[in-house]
Amino acid sequence: MSASPRVIDPSAVLLRRALTEFEVPLTRFAVSILGDIGRSRDAVQDTFIKLYSQDPKTVEDKVKAWLFTVCRNRCYDILRKENRMTRLEDDGIHALASSTDDPAQLMARTEDREKLDSDLRKLLLMIEELPARQREVMRLKFQADLSYKEIGEALGITISNVGFVVHSAFKKLREAINQTEE
Template sequence: MLENNIAVEREKIVHRALIEFESALIGYAASIVKDEDRAKDVVQDTFIKLYEQDPEKVKESLKAWLFTVCRNRALDILRKEKRMVALVDEKADRLEGTTATPDRVADWDERVTQVMNALDRLSDNQRKVIRLKFQQELSYKEISEATGLAPGNVGFLLHTGLKRLRALLPEDLLENSLRKQ
């Protein structure tokens, strides 16, 4: 019975937070990540974290808690994306044997755009698990816990998503964009 009361309390807090703060959180996250779709993902992650919290610990400072978690999540995403781009840039520089020239930078920007456009053509779940696997470096189990998907489903989504990306992108572009060194 106690667990049922906690679940009801969690749902009330999440419902209240959605009504009162969702649009403000999306705007705040968008100001950090500079993209509304990624901002919505950040806010979704924030609400998932809220649901996982003990209601008693967050209900008195709900607004501050939400904005803190939202900011931290947005900054985590930016840091991980920077690391991914830096690793790929470093690998590209090593492969080229020289530092980036304007032509190489333009070529690199075009490649990044191709990868992002291809990712946008995947289903939401495929895109999410691929980003969690390759940008966040999560294991299948961690992806399963973060998304609520079964580990087998995570593996299937990764397999089908990567297969679709392979069909959409040149092989060298896909490997250089997703894989760490």
């Protein structure tokens, strides 16, 4: 027994605290990629299992970015395995088309999609109409509250690229909101 024993097994403590803080944002993020709650839950559980197997020293100072990176990869693995890249690919095509759309068209399509009385729900739909990359970055920034740096790590892009994507999406949404207010 050494002279000054201390708290041991940080792995379990790390898992515990990560669950408390990130279970909900991670599951929401997974749902946004996979589109259904069942598979999203599995992806999130897999992510936490993987976290537990990590050496806490290597992840503890970047847990958030680590979790979102792993969860995202897991989601795309699931999509690939099930040969169901539909949502992603559809969006990819859609993104190309809509990235040049003007805000009025964007809004009109949103309104067609579903009759929703809440402006915030409408705004959420506008966000969901953004190109895939913008949508993902916006969610990580505004819902999961990741920093540009963390988003860059999760998506494998540079910080200034993240800044540019956020800026473009943000600008587009502002225009769309203004359009609806007028």
